[in-house]
Amino acid sequence: MASSVRAGERLRRALGPGAELEAAGLPRELRARLETALRKRKAAEGEGDGEDPRPLVPFRLLRELHEHLREQGSPLFLHELLEGSEIYLPEVVRPPRNPELVARLERIKVQLANEEYNRITRNICQAPRRSGTLADFGRQVRSVKAVVISIFNFIITVAAAFTCTFLGSQYIFSEMAARVLAAVIVASVVGLAELYIMVRAMEGELGEL
Structure with missing residues (x-):
């Protein structure tokens, strides 16, 4: 001062x-x-x-x-x-720092750095232990099974839509070409909708692998 x-x-x-x-x-x-x-x-x-x-x-x-x-x-x-x-303005002379306090602060810094490193690498260290287990294999099998079932349901749904439209259109159209065209259009619309739903479901299943 x-x-x-x-x-x-x-x-x-x-x-x-x-x-x-x-x-x-x-x-x-x-x-x-x-x-x-x-x-x-x-x-x-x-x-x-x-x-x-x-x-x-x-x-x-x-x-x-x-x-x-x-x-x-x-x-x-x-x-x-x-x-x-x-x-x-006289020069402010800072008192020398206590060596014991400095050593204690250094130990605390090292401890905090180790805790932060362990927290960051915790998931990385646990990932290899979880991979390749029977639980992972079972989950992958269930995912593939779900994809196969989705494809099978897609084929059945499109075929059923085509068949129902073809048989039901006989009361509207007398010509075979018109009945087939109507069945193809309805089956295409149902197939696109089912394909969209199936792709979204497959993305979710593959994202969990």
Whole structure:
């Protein structure tokens, strides 16, 4: 969490001899603390670690400075003094992870992965045990038997439709050709309907094999 700012050149100049903050009549204690915070810049420059050498000024000092300027009715505003300054955001240092916790999480991940693998391969492993059994053979035989019965029923149905139409049409048509044509038409319609039903039934039977 941010608690200070990196002071810019504008704020450092304002604390110099005869500068704006000196004319504002800062309390001696407040001025001393501000100068102490700004003098830390020299120490930061000597570290040579590549960090920003600008000094850090705590927010509480800036609040006190702002309150003093407002009480004195100074024409100098705090945002003017902070020109060129930046809020300092310290780097968050994450604590090292507990090795025991890391090892436990890894074991849980491995266990979950094994359970997921077993769940996915359960049907694959059981499929070879079910294939080739007597139950499968009996089911296939029943399916073939059902197909044969369907074909036999189709032939019987078409033949019965043809025969009934041929015998019944003698009361309507006197000519043999007309009776045969009528019987063929009726047998064809019945055969197509029966064929459609038989094909749908065969698809269902073959889908179970």
